[in-house]
Amino acid sequence: MLEYLSVAWMLVEAGVGIASGILAGSIALIGFGADSVIEIFSSTVLLWRLREGALGHQRERKALKLVGVSFFVLAAYIAFEAIRDLVLRHRPEASYTGIALAAIAVVVMPLLARAKRRVAASLQSRALRADSRQSDFCAYLSGILLVGLILNAVFHWWWADPAAALAIVLLMLREGVQSFRGESCCD
Numbered sequence: 253m254l255e256y257l258s259v260a261w262m263l264v265e266a267g268v269g270i271a272s273g274i275l276a277g278s279i280a281l282i283g284f285g286a287d288s289v290i291e292i293f294s295s296t297v298l299l300w301r302l303r304e305g306a307l308g309h310q311r312e313r314k315a316l317k318l319v320g321v322s323f324f325v326l327a328a329y330i331a332f333e334a335i336r337d338l339v340l341r342h343r344p345e346a347s348y349t350g351i352a353l354a355a356i357a358v359v360v361m362p363l364l365a366r367a368k369r370r371v372a373a374s375l376q377s378r379a380l381r382a383d384s385r386q387s388d389f390c391a392y393l394s395g396i397l398l399v400g401l402i403l404n405a406v407f408h409w410w411w412a413d414p415a416a417a418l419a420i421v422l423l424m425l426r427e428g429v430q431s432f433r434g435e436s437c438c439d
Contacts, residue, residue, distance in 0.1 A: 254368050254380075255299050258387065261360065262288040262295065265390075268353050276347035278404075279337055280417040283330040284354070284397045287424060290322045291386060294431070298383050320432030327424040334417035344413045346405035354401060357394035361387050389427055393420055 269285025272278070297316065336342070365387035372380035400416025403409045 254364065254371060255295055255383070258364060258368075258383075259292055259295050259299070261364070262292045262390075265353065265357060266292065268349060272347045272350040272353065276345040276350065277342065278344040278347055278350060278401070278413050279330060279333040280397050280400050280413045280420060281347060281350045282333075283326065283417050283420050283424075284393055286326050286330075287323075287393060287420070288390075290319060290326065291390065293322070294319050294386060295383065298380065316431050316434045320428045320430075323424045323428030323431060327421045327428060330417050330424070331421045334414035334421070337414040337417075338411060341410065342414070343410035344404060347401055348405065351398065351401045351405060354394045354398035358391060358398055361391035361394060365391065389423065393423060396420055396423075 266285045266288035269281050269288060271285075273281030273283075273285055294316075297319070337344075365384045368380055368384035368387060371377075372384060396416050396419045400412045400419075403412035
């Protein structure tokens, strides 16, 4: 049930994040939304595992490598766009929808992570415990995004958006490496 709730929330994050990011010209919001799409894929790997028992080790590792590659590609795109925005001094619009999304995610994701850890302990599921770290990761991204969006909206510090995007890139690269090594949602 928690995984289905996670996927539903990430669908909201993806849709609202990407749409709001496009409307505001915010690469940080677009990156946050696109990251949610990757997290949905990662969660589906875990759902397969929980529903059908352990997947074949080979299939699982291939899926995780694909998640890792997805993080690397997304990180490269966001880094390029963020650096371009800094160089060209692109000024994104304030996104109050994005601020609300990030603020809600900062509250929801740690609660979801904690609930996953409790269930993981009762089921003795390493996979669900590892997936709880994905929810923690999303909370960190949400916090970074929230700070960048607020600085842009309140103080008109246009550079805070691409700076937040670059901070998000660093976390994505870390997550990509872990996924590629098979250490992410299903270790």
